[in-house]
Amino acid sequence: MQFLSDNSDLLWSAFLTTLSLAVVSGVCALVLGTVLAGMRVSPVPPLRGLATFYVEVFRNTPLTVVFFFLAFGIVEIDLQFPSRFITAVAALSLYTAAFVCEALRSGINAVPPGQAEAARALGLTFGQALRQVVLPQAFRTVVPPLGNVWIALAKNTSIAAGFAVTELTASLQRLANVNADQLLAVFAAVVAGYLVITLPSAWLIRVIENRVAIVR
Amino acid sequence: MSSSVLFDLPGPRARRRQRIGTVVGALVIAALVGLALSRLYVNGQLEPDRWAVLFDPASGVPQALWEGLLNTLSVAAVGMVLATVFGALLAVGRLSDHRWVRVPVGLVIEFFRAVPLLILILFCLLFLPTVGVPMSAFRALVLGLTLYNMAVLAEIFRAGILSVDRGQQEAAFALGMRKTQVMTLVLLPQAVRRMLPVLVAQLVVLLKDSSLGFIVAYFELLRTARSLVEFFNFSFGNRYTFQLYVAAGLIYIVVNVLLSTLAKYVEKRTRRSAKAAAVDEVELPADVQMGGGGGTVTKA
Numbered sequence: 001m002q003f004l005s006d007n008s009d010l011l012w013s014a015f016l017t018t019l020s021l022a023v024v025s026g027v028c029a030l031v032l033g034t035v036l037a038g039m040r041v042s043p044v045p046p047l048r049g050l051a052t053f054y055v056e057v058f059r060n061t062p063l064t065v066v067f068f069f070l071a072f073g074i075v076e077i078d079l080q081f082p083s084r085f086i087t088a089v090a091a092l093s094l095y096t097a098a099f100v101c102e103a104l105r106s107g108i109n110a111v112p113p114g115q116a117e118a119a120r121a122l123g124l125t126f127g128q129a130l131r132q133v134v135l136p137q138a139f140r141t142v143v144p145p146l147g148n149v150w151i152a153l154a155k156n157t158s159i160a161a162g163f164a165v166t167e168l169t170a171s172l173q174r175l176a177n178v179n180a181d182q183l184l185a186v187f188a189a190v191v192a193g194y195l196v197i198t199l200p201s202a203w204l205i206r207v208i209e210n211r212v213a214i215v216r
Numbered sequence: 217m218s219s220s221v222l223f224d225l226p227g228p229r230a231r232r233r234q235r236i237g238t239v240v241g242a243l244v245i246a247a248l249v250g251l252a253l254s255r256l257y258v259n260g261q262l263e264p265d266r267w268a269v270l271f272d273p274a275s276g277v278p279q280a281l282w283e284g285l286l287n288t289l290s291v292a293a294v295g296m297v298l299a300t301v302f303g304a305l306l307a308v309g310r311l312s313d314h315r316w317v318r319v320p321v322g323l324v325i326e327f328f329r330a331v332p333l334l335i336l337i338l339f340c341l342l343f344l345p346t347v348g349v350p351m352s353a354f355r356a357l358v359l360g361l362t363l364y365n366m367a368v369l370a371e372i373f374r375a376g377i378l379s380v381d382r383g384q385q386e387a388a389f390a391l392g393m394r395k396t397q398v399m400t401l402v403l404l405p406q407a408v409r410r411m412l413p414v415l416v417a418q419l420v421v422l423l424k425d426s427s428l429g430f431i432v433a434y435f436e437l438l439r440t441a442r443s444l445v446e447f448f449n450f451s452f453g454n455r456y457t458f459q460l461y462v463a464a465g466l467i468y469i470v471v472n473v474l475l476s477t478l479a480k481y482v483e484k485r486t487r488r489s490a491k492a493a494a495v496d497e498v499e500l501p502a503d504v505q506m507g508g509g510g511g512t513v514t515k516a
Contacts, residue, residue, distance in 0.1 A: 043223040043230075046238045060472040062427035065465050068438055073465070076458040077255040113221040126223040134222065155332040162334075162431035169334055176342050183343045191331055198330055 003182050004189060007175060014171035015193045021088055021167055022154040022197065028093035029153065030146075033100025034135070040105055043126055051101065058098035063159055067091045071163045088160035096153050103145040107138035140212045147205030154197045168193045261458050269456055270463050277444060277460070284440030285467060291354060291436065292423040295361035299422065300415070302362065303369025308399060310374055328367035334428055336360040341432050353434035357426065365422050372414050376407035413483030420475045427468065437464045 004011070039051035058066070070081065070091045081087040111134050119129035139146075161169035172190040176183055226234060256262050269275045309321035328336070337360030344359075345351045380403050388402040408415070430438040441464035448456045 041222055043226055044234050044237065046234075046241060056473075057469070060424075060476055061465075061469050062424040062472070064427040064430050064438060065468050068430070068461065069465060073458070073461050076259060076261055077252045078259070108222075116221040120222075120224060129222060158332040158334040159428070159431070162428075169332070169338070172335070172338060176338075180346070183346055187335070187339055187343060191335060194332055194335070195330060 003179055003185055010171055010175070011168075011189055011193070014166055014168045015196075017085070017165065018154075018157050018167040018193065019197060021085070021092065021157045021160060021165070022150075025089045025092035025096060025157075026150055026153055028089065029096035029100050029149075032093060032097035033104060036097060036101035037104035037108065038130055038135075040101060041108055041130070055098045055101055058095055059102075061095075063091070063095050063156055064162070066095050067159060067163050070094075084160075084163065084165050088157070088163060088165045092153060092156060092160070095156075096149060099149050099152075100146065103142050103149055104135075104138060106145070107142035108134055110141050111137045137214065140214050143205060143209045143212060147201065147209070150205075151198050151201055154201065155194060158194075256458075266456060266459050270459060280440055280444055281437065281463060281467065284435060284437040284464070285471070287354075287434070287440070288423070288426050288429070288436040288468075289471075291357050291361070291429060291434070292419075292426045294358050295365065295422055295426065296419050298358065298362040299365035299369055300419075302366035304373055304404070306366060306370035307373035307377065310370060311377060313395070325367045325370050328363050329371070331364075333360060333364045333425055334431060336363050337428060337432055353429065353432050356432060357429045357434050360428075361422055361425060364425075365418065369415070369418060372411055372418060373407065376411035376414075377403050379410060380406045409486060412486050413479060416479040416482050417476075420472060420479055423475060424472060437467055440464070 036051045036054060039047040040055070042048060067088070070087050071084075074080070081090060115133055115137065116129055119133040124133065157167055158169040160167055161173065164170075166174075168190050172186060175186045179186055253262070260266070269277055270281075271278060273279065306321055306325055309317050310325065312318045312321070337356055340359040340363075341351060341353065341356035344356075377399075384402055384406065385398055388398040393401065426436060427438055429436040430442070433439060435443070441460045445457050445460050448460075
């Protein structure tokens with residue numbers, strides 16, 4: 001316990017970094033993924049192709065490779081992210097967006113065709129039908145898969161440790177070097193940090209699901 | 217395609233607008249790609265002899281990359297076998313009639329699904345040696361991948377076993393089979409067949425996750441590329457950095473796409489051969505595909 005109080009500052013700031021990594025990239029991924037899902041069902045074939053290409057590429061690339069390219073690759077085309085944190089956010093968002101898109105697309109497919117037909121019959125354009133009729137219903141049905149994507153994202157933030165972002169896993173590596181005799185406590189503290197994010201999320205997702213689910 | 221419900225077929229004017237948009241969009245993308253290429257060119261990254269090093273056996277690069285690929289594949293292969301075996305055992309344990317088996321096994325599964333994969337690998341790498349278990353990066357990586365994926369696979373198997381029609385089990389019991397016989401002779405064969413596409417897809421995810429070896433200094437593809445870069449930097453400066461990274465990244469993507477294609481092929485085959493009642497909902501949940509992930513939300 002002595003060791004916990006000694007390093008509480010480091011652990012707390014690492015926890016906050018992990019949390020903010022997850023939240024910021026979660027929001028970015030949600031926005032980007034929604035746009036991609038819209039593109040995938042849009043009437044314009046090139047947009048569909050582009051979104052499909054994006055999803056296929058990112059689903060088949062390990063997250064570590066995405067990180068790797070953003071951290072070491074794009075320097076060669078004279079681009080650079082302002083900080084390590086933003087590099088990590090970019091990698092996580094780009095990667096997660098592909099999965100958000102897939103989850104949303106299955107949700108869009110699950111909306112009964114009558115809804116979209118009625119929207120068209122009322123004269124709504126594609127954008128209006130998508131925004132005001134289909135997507136709101138789709139979001140409600142994909143709460144559990146989106147929640148799973150969010151939890152996976154929270155856990156995937158640990159990969160940022162390999163790219164010089166001081167989040168929980170990086171603090172684990174640092175503390176493990178110093179406190180070799182208390183390794184178990186170090187691991188327990190860090191795992192607890194992740195569980196503090198994932199377990200309440202799982203509970204919250206179930207609550208939201210029960211509240212917004214559409215009974216068909 | 218169900219998206220046709222979402223919009224009317226475009227008329228002549230919409231089609232013209234789409235064509236113009238396509239051309240403009242294509243031009244913009246081409247301009248961006250051109251810009252990136254020109255930056256590369258200005259920085260001298262496109263010079264042929266910089267790329268030639270990748271294919272020149274005298275430089276040792278192709279051999280090293282090949283070795284890196286083999287290391288990646290061997291970690292993934294060992295992890296796949298172990299995770300499948302333990303996953304099947306855990307699944308059977310979780311479905312056990314005995315409470316004292318079912319509850320602990322359930323806890324083990326939930327725990328390993330809830331902890332980030334990288335933490336598991338680091339745990340094996342850093343903690344286990346202190347209690348006298350000899351460890352190497354390879355073992356730690358295999359063990360971490362196994363622990364995580366066996367939990368995920370256990371859930372997949374369980375879902376598969378539960379999806380076998382109840383009548384099968386009842387008929388087997390009626391024939392006088394024992395519990396073990398029912399499981400091994402009747403339920404598992406049907407479940408495995410049904411879950412095969414998801415199983416293969418999860419194994420692709422495992423291969424993807426083996427890239428975490430980069431972080432724990434196991435010489436898989438990425439780490440090999442990095443060490444090659446460091447080696448070349450020593451003698452030639454920054455000359456081959458970009459080329460080596462691109463090569464490693466591309467190999468990863470190609471291998472993964474190949475395996476995913478295999479997974480799709482397997483899925484198609486099982487779907488064709490299985491009878492009418494077979495799978496149409498075997499799509500792997502997105503969180504599982506993300507790797508290092510897997511939520512704690514159970515399906516209702």
